[in-house]
Amino acid sequence: MSESGTPLLELSEVTLRFGGVTAINDVSFSVADKELFAIIGPNGAGKTSIFNTISQVYRPQEGDIRWRGDSIMGTRPDRIAKLGIARTFQNIELFPQMTVIDNLLTGHHVRMQRSWLAGALWFGPAKAEEIASRRKVEDIIDFLEIGRWRKHPVALLPYGFQKRVELGRALAMEPELLLLDEPVAGMNLEETEDMARFILDIQRELGISMVLVEHDMGLVMDIADRVMVLDFGTKIAEGTPAEVQNDPAVIAAYLGSEFASTSEASKT
Amino acid sequence: MFGRPNLYTSYEQESQIFSTWTQKVLAAFGILLLFLLPFDIPAITTKIPGTGWLADIPVLGRVFSWSIGDGIPLVRFLGDADWLRPMTTVFMLAIAALGLNILSGVAGQVSLGHAFFMGVGACTGVFLGGESSEALYGLGLPIWIWLPGAGIAAVLIGIIVSPVAVKLRGLYLAIVTLGLVFVGIHLGNTSWGRKIAGPPALGRKYPELDIRLWKEEDPLINVSDDGRWLWFDVTDAQKRYLLYLVLAIAFAFVAKNIIRSRTGRALQAIRDRDIAAEVMGVPEFKYKLIAFAISSFFAGVAGALFAALSGQILAEAFGLFLSVEFIAILLIGGAGTTSGTLIGTFFVVMIPQFVEEITKWLDKSEGPIGGTVGELILTDGSGDLGVINTSTVTPGWTLSVFDWNIVLFGVLIIVFLIVEPLGLFGIWVKVRNYWKRWPFSY
Ligand SMILES: Nc1ncnc2c1ncn2[C@@H]1O[C@H](COP(=O)(O)OP(=O)(O)OP(=O)(O)O)[C@@H](O)[C@H]1O
Ligand SMILES: [Mg+2]
Numbered sequence: 147m148s149e150s151g152t153p154l155l156e157l158s159e160v161t162l163r164f165g166g167v168t169a170i171n172d173v174s175f176s177v178a179d180k181e182l183f184a185i186i187g188p189n190g191a192g193k194t195s196i197f198n199t200i201s202q203v204y205r206p207q208e209g210d211i212r213w214r215g216d217s218i219m220g221t222r223p224d225r226i227a228k229l230g231i232a233r234t235f236q237n238i239e240l241f242p243q244m245t246v247i248d249n250l251l252t253g254h255h256v257r258m259q260r261s262w263l264a265g266a267l268w269f270g271p272a273k274a275e276e277i278a279s280r281r282k283v284e285d286i287i288d289f290l291e292i293g294r295w296r297k298h299p300v301a302l303l304p305y306g307f308q309k310r311v312e313l314g315r316a317l318a319m320e321p322e323l324l325l326l327d328e329p330v331a332g333m334n335l336e337e338t339e340d341m342a343r344f345i346l347d348i349q350r351e352l353g354i355s356m357v358l359v360e361h362d363m364g365l366v367m368d369i370a371d372r373v374m375v376l377d378f379g380t381k382i383a384e385g386t387p388a389e390v391q392n393d394p395a396v397i398a399a400y401l402g403s404e405f406a407s408t409s410e411a412s413k414t
Numbered sequence: 415m416f417g418r419p420n421l422y423t424s425y426e427q428e429s430q431i432f433s434t435w436t437q438k439v440l441a442a443f444g445i446l447l448l449f450l451l452p453f454d455i456p457a458i459t460t461k462i463p464g465t466g467w468l469a470d471i472p473v474l475g476r477v478f479s480w481s482i483g484d485g486i487p488l489v490r491f492l493g494d495a496d497w498l499r500p501m502t503t504v505f506m507l508a509i510a511a512l513g514l515n516i517l518s519g520v521a522g523q524v525s526l527g528h529a530f531f532m533g534v535g536a537c538t539g540v541f542l543g544g545e546s547s548e549a550l551y552g553l554g555l556p557i558w559i560w561l562p563g564a565g566i567a568a569v570l571i572g573i574i575v576s577p578v579a580v581k582l583r584g585l586y587l588a589i590v591t592l593g594l595v596f597v598g599i600h601l602g603n604t605s606w607g608r609k610i611a612g613p614p615a616l617g618r619k620y621p622e623l624d625i626r627l628w629k630e631e632d633p634l635i636n637v638s639d640d641g642r643w644l645w646f647d648v649t650d651a652q653k654r655y656l657l658y659l660v661l662a663i664a665f666a667f668v669a670k671n672i673i674r675s676r677t678g679r680a681l682q683a684i685r686d687r688d689i690a691a692e693v694m695g696v697p698e699f700k701y702k703l704i705a706f707a708i709s710s711f712f713a714g715v716a717g718a719l720f721a722a723l724s725g726q727i728l729a730e731a732f733g734l735f736l737s738v739e740f741i742a743i744l745l746i747g748g749a750g751t752t753s754g755t756l757i758g759t760f761f762v763v764m765i766p767q768f769v770e771e772i773t774k775w776l777d778k779s780e781g782p783i784g785g786t787v788g789e790l791i792l793t794d795g796s797g798d799l800g801v802i803n804t805s806t807v808t809p810g811w812t813l814s815v816f817d818w819n820i821v822l823f824g825v826l827i828i829v830f831l832i833v834e835p836l837g838l839f840g841i842w843v844k845v846r847n848y849w850k851r852w853p854f855s856y
Contacts, residue, residue: 239690261677265675266677277425
């Protein structure tokens, strides 16, 4: 796989502004092969914006983003997908009128080759590819235990299952890096546990690296290898879950400014 | 096989267009019926006394119209030429509608310029296929050149406007494409356009539907005169019907394939969530361009078939009303689905036919008076444009049949938008699901 030393993904000194708002301020971090890297931070800290700069939906004004050592700045989002970066969205962005199967097959689009012309004729290569893709997608459906919904339009599914389908769609892209934006937001305990199990299986069995954005601290501290903490677009801490948990700056950011002075004035 | 309808033996079977036995049998039966429709079928050999009134029922009576000559009654279906022609029109228009369905129904790019691309196809068709004379341009090439050529010309023109079109969406795209329609009408009426289309109201000799290798005397398959095909006597109108039917089936198959494969899913993804689609690896502009090109190709081919069917082309025939008819087709049938598009085309073409039939029947004693609809529409009986019907103004009715059609389409568009956005296809799905669940209704 990747040469030792070159991280899978590397952001260096990335800054993203929206008019007067600085959503990401001089943030650097890197994700290693097969690592589960978590990003946490209060609302509006810039976590989703980081995902959007990696997907190149937003173009940062400063800094560089490298994939296996090569800059991906200015690359189109669909090319980023082809490189092997898949993601889910904070507010589910499934294709609502399509069935579960078709949503996953659309995820697999990027790994399919046949042109529209081959598709128009159907018989031959296009059909063979459709059936092979269908098989792969069915494996993912089994893995995520969403078989009973496979032919339902996703708009009709309960919220928790929609989240799973979105994860499935990202997996169907056969990525090397998976960006998960709040995969358990709004889920009950049981659903959260299922999702945690899927995430760990993806990391260990499929060997896919992940960046996880999540407000559920319990989950992050349990499964993440490393954690980065953002506040107002600025990175305030990075380390193992245990290190981050005890960082005074992190405590201040989470508990409010009145605690900042009492614990430590590391943040101005 | 029997039992749970959702259980399939393999993904291959499931990927078929008609995946269950019931569907296969019904489809085969339906297609067979379409092939038999233009012919008289001697079904009843003795005339049943007292049943003559059956023939007087509007619309349905057509089936029972008793035949000429030796008194052998026939079940006529469409043996009647004035019903054969609208059905042929259905096939021609269905090809164009299937194209627009891919662009507007599947990819969500509403275009009002579809009539324009049909016009481009019609002009190219008559130019490539029609004979030249001192007043007219024409190359007199065989159908296997002029028909695809018409589609390709429409694609090329489409590519010229596509840099603008793929960047627009919603209302903006609708308005820009609407502009194309007016540009098209203007171009068609220039002296240069007339050299292709022929003088107004006269037209020109349309491209031959005969299948030839090149320009030889005897065609491989003669489509333009009455004659024998295999063991059957077939009139030219029946031949046209069959040719257009075969073409419509072929294009429906291609359209369905595009929709059910990788490209179709990519287009739907762009329609539903364009940014998510890009992040999933679907290049938005590329696929919008593909949708635009496919739709233009279908329109171009249909336009050439339109010219060959009507025998003349008039720029005004490819105007706003035709574009609106397409929108009506998609909305009534159910945008995004192939079968919905086919059903929608059937209704939109046949409704005026029914209206006319019923108007005639309502006013049988006085009889219809051939009327005027306005300068746009040719009322020359043999050469009417098929799509836009010739009008009959009946005494006592303040609106002409043509006016009624416009009103009817307007009302139908509104009703379907409000009541059943999925169109007739949606209604069909509901009915089907009801029966699948029966007797467990919930
Ligand atoms: N498209 C945009 N235009 C303008 N401002 C934006 C845009 N996207 C994000 N922002 C701003 O950037 C900042 C960071 O937003 P972001 O969505 O990245 O936060 P987040 O950490 O994901 O928050 P949450 O936990 O609520 O999801 C916010 O102040 C937000 O208002
Ligand atoms: Mg967010």
